[in-house]
Amino acid sequence: MRLTILGSRGSLPSPGKDRLLFGGDTSCLRVSAGGDTLFLDAGTGLLQAEVSGMKELTVLLSHTHIDHVMGLAMFAPLYTKGCCLHIYGYGPDDGMPLREQVGRLLSPPLWPVRLEACPAQVHFHDLTGPENLGKFQIDWMPSCHPGGAVIYRLRAQGRTLVYATDFEHEYSAWQKLIQFADRADLLLYDAQYTQEEYERHRGYGHSTAEMGIRTAEACHASRLVLIHHAPWATDEMLLEREKKLGVHYARQGETVEL
Ligand SMILES: [Zn+2]
Ligand SMILES: [Zn+2]
Secondary structure: OEEEEEEOEOOOOOOOHHHOOOOOOEOEEEEEEOOEEEEEOOOHHHHHOOOOOOOEEEEEOOOOOHHHHHHHHHOHHHHOOOOEEEEEEOOOOOOOOHHHHHHHHOOOOOOOOOHHHOOOEEEEEEOOOOEEEOOEEEEEEEOOOOOOOEEEEEEEOOEEEEEEOOOOOOHHHHHHHHHHOOOOOEEEEEOOEOHHHHHHOOOOOOOEHHHHHHHHHHOOOOOEEEEOEOOOOOHHHHHHHHHHHOOOEOOOOOEEEO
């Protein structure tokens, strides 16, 4: 299994010359296994994806907060006749279907082109249980995040990846995540805040690098990569934390082989 980080910024895009190493594009990962490819989230990082010639694309959304869907607005396959997009996700607490959630962004006044007017075929799949997509076995659990989100576990070719973005380590959710991510080969974990920032942002639905370390230890994950960097976190700040804590923050453009 091969993972490419196309965007690892959280909340809003954050470009700038002091963010070139970790990147400014929001949440999007490409995962490939044995010729099958899918995308985790569709933040602005989606626009970095090489998709020419791809006629059928699959996107798994953790949720539809803007940083996880805004890449769809300018995603070339959506505007290409003959392309087919399968978008998977889970309705939030109020039960709004996924199509309607994404349609809120892709409609005036927020965006000039309505989803229904896009030339591609778009199929929405509201998650109800585990899915098998090509080489991938997909499982998911509810995250602890305002409005709801899901944490994905992907298995392919004997390897396991867990994508725990937009997650706050409330105790019972944290215990469930430890079980869900048991012996993952790779744990991607929301580390938006420093400990001090977290104290000021309790209930915002994000976590810390320190909790990422504790989680990876508790679930015996082989590897930990921290994601969803705060918009205000500069390269210098993240490098300093890496040195201090012995962790690794995802870099836009980086590839991880499992
Ligand atoms: Zn987010
Ligand atoms: Zn969110």
